[in-house]
Amino acid sequence: MKRKLTLPAFALALTVGFSGCDLQVDNLNQPDRARALAGPDDVETLIASSYLKVWEIGHYWTNANFAFNHMSSRHTATWGNNGQNDLGREPREPLPNSPSYRWAYVFEANWGDAYGGISAASDGIRAIEAGLEIGPGGERNARALAFAAGNQAILSCLLALWYDQAFIVDHTTDLGGELDTIDYNAMFNYAMGQLDAAESQARGASFTLEESWINGNTWDNNEWADYLVSWKARCAANLPRTDAEAAGANWSQIISNAQNGIRDVVVLGVDYSADTPWRDQLKRFAQQNGTWHRMHMDWVGMADQSGEYQDWLSLPTEQRTARRLTFGDDKRFPPANENDVTSDIVSPSVASFGPRSRYNATIIFRPERGTYRQSHYGDMRYDAYTLGCWGCNAGPLEHMTSQEMDQYIAEAHYRMGNFAGAAEIVNKTRMEAGLPPAPSNPTDAVPSNGAGQCTPRKRYDVQGRCGNLRDAMWFEHFENVFNVFGGLEFWHGRRNDILPAGTALQLPIPAADLEVLQRDIYTFGGGGASSAGNPTPSVVPGSLDAALERAAYALERIREQQAAERRAEDVVVR
Secondary structure, three states: OOEEOOHHHHHHHHHHOOOOOOOOOOOOOHHHHHHHOOOHHHHHHHHHHHHHHHHHHHHOOOOOHHHHHHHOOOEEOOOOHHHHHHHHOOOOOOOOOOOOOOOOHHHHHHHHHHHHHHHHHHHHHHHHHOOOOOOHHHOOHHHHHHHHHHHHHHHHHHHHHHEOEEOOOOOOOOOOOEEOOEEHHHHHHHHHHHHHHHHHHHHOOOOEOOOOOOOOOOOEHHHHHHHHHHHHHHHHHHOOOOHHHHHOOOHHHHHHHHHHOOOOEEEEEOOHHHOOOOOOHHHHOOOOOOOOOEEOHHHHHHHOOOOHHHHHHHOOHHHOOOOOOOOOOOOOOOOOOOOOOEOOEOOOOOOOOOEOEEEOOOOOOOHHHOHHHOOOEEEOOOOHHHHOOOOOOOEEEEEEOHHHHHHHHHHHHHHOOOHHHHHHHHHHHHHHOOOOOOOOOOOOEOOOOOOOOOOOEOOOOOOOOEOEHHHHHHHHHHHHOOOOOOOHHHHHHHHOOOOOOOOEOOEOOOHHHHHHOOOOOOOOOOOOOOEOOOOOOOOOOOOHHHHHHHHHHHHHHHHHHHHHHHHHHHHHHO
C-alpha cells in the first residue's frame, strides 16, 4: 500500500531513519540542513560524509553485523550485546522485530544509515545542480558529483542485501509524492543500474579524492570507478537468498567484475580515543576470544580429525558441549590443545598478518544460554587491534580483499560448470595451509593423508564424510572473508543453503518505521516466512545401506550413554 509522505517528514526520515517521527511533524533538522548547505565547502563536506555510512554499515557493531555473523554459525557467543544471544539461539526463533526490543538497532541501524547517506549525497547533488560551484569555476563539481553518485549506488545495494524491501530514493525523488517499497530484487536492479551510471560518470571526469574521504586513499577517478566495479561483484554475488536463487545470478558478469575491479582496499584506521569514524569494530571486538567471539563448532568441526565433532552432532542440541578437536595438516588451526597455543602464520594479507586461530582452555559463555554455543577455538588474525589498548583501531583496516574477490570467481566457475577453474582458485589457499589440492571432479572427495585425515569434512554430517570440491569451496570462502565486511559470512551461508534450519534470511523493515508508515509489523525466521531450510547433508541419495549406517551410529551412541548411566548407578549403590 502506498503512503504519501510530506517532504519535511521524509527528509527527516532520510536524515535519521524513519523511526520516531510523525508523518506530519515539521523537520526540526531543517535549520542544521540549511547551514550544511550554506557554502561550497560545506556541500563538499556533506557529500564526503555520505561514504561514512558505507563504512559504518560494514564495520560498526551497533547494527546487524554481530548477530548475523553468529546466525551464519561461523561465530558463536551467548552475550546479549547486539542481539547475539537472541538471534544465535537454537532452535532459531523469529526475529524480534519490535520497537521495544532492547537491541532494536539490529533492525534499524543499517536502514537509517543507508538512507542517511543517500540523503546527504542527494542534498549535495541538488545543490550543485542548482548552480553551486565548488572550487573556482566549479572545478571540483565533477568529483563531488561522481563521489555522491557512487555512494548512493552502494548504499542502495546494501539495502537490497540486508532488507526484504526498500524505498528508491535519490536526488530525483519527488518527496512530496507517493512512494512505495519495492522488493529486494527490484532494489538490486536499481542499485546495479546506479553503479553502472556512477562508474561511467567517474571515468568521464578527472579528479583525485581527498585522503580523508576514504581514509588513507587518494584515488584518482579511475580507481574510484574500479572500486564501484568491485561493488558490483560483491552486490551481485551476495544478493541471493537461497541456492536456487543463486543459480540464476549472472555469474559470468560477477567473474568480470571481480577480476577487473580494485581488489584490495585498505582504509587507515585511527586510534579510537581520537573520536574518529575510521574504526573497525568487527576486527576489534568481533574476534575477541575473551568476549564476543569463538568459532562455532559447526565451523571448526569441519576441520576436526578426531571424530569429536561427529559425536557432538549425534547428541540432542541442548546436550552438546565444547570439545577438544584435532586438525591434522591444516596449519590454520592450533596444533595442540594447550591454552593460547596458536596456529601458524598462513596466507597473510596486508592487515590480517599473523596466526589465524588459537585454543582457549577457558569456556566463557554462559551455560544456561546453551552449552551447544560453547567452543574452545577462536580466530585471532586481527589481534593487533586488541593488544595496544581497549578500542584501538589504528593501522590498516581491510575493507575488500583479493581473497574475497577470488572466492566469488571460484563460486562462479563452479556454478557455471567449470570445476577445474573453481578448483584452481580453491586450491591456492588450501595448499598454502598445507592441504592437498581438492579434485576438479565435483563428486570426488578431497584427498586424505596417510592417517585417513581430510579437510574439510561435510558440515553438519554425523558420519564425518570427507567433503568434495563444493565443501572445500564453502570452507575456503568462510575462511577468507572473516570480518572483512559485515554480512559477508552470513550472505555466503544464505545463498548456499548452509545456515542452520529456521535462520531468518533477511531483515524486515524496522518495526518503528512500519508504525510510522502505518503498516503491519512483520518478521522473518524461526520456520516462518523467509527461513532457512534444513541444511543437514543427506545420506547418499537412494542408499538404504547408508541410511541404516547412520541410524546404527545414533543407536550405538544411545547404548553408550545408557551403559555409562548404569555404571554411575552401580558406583552410587556401592
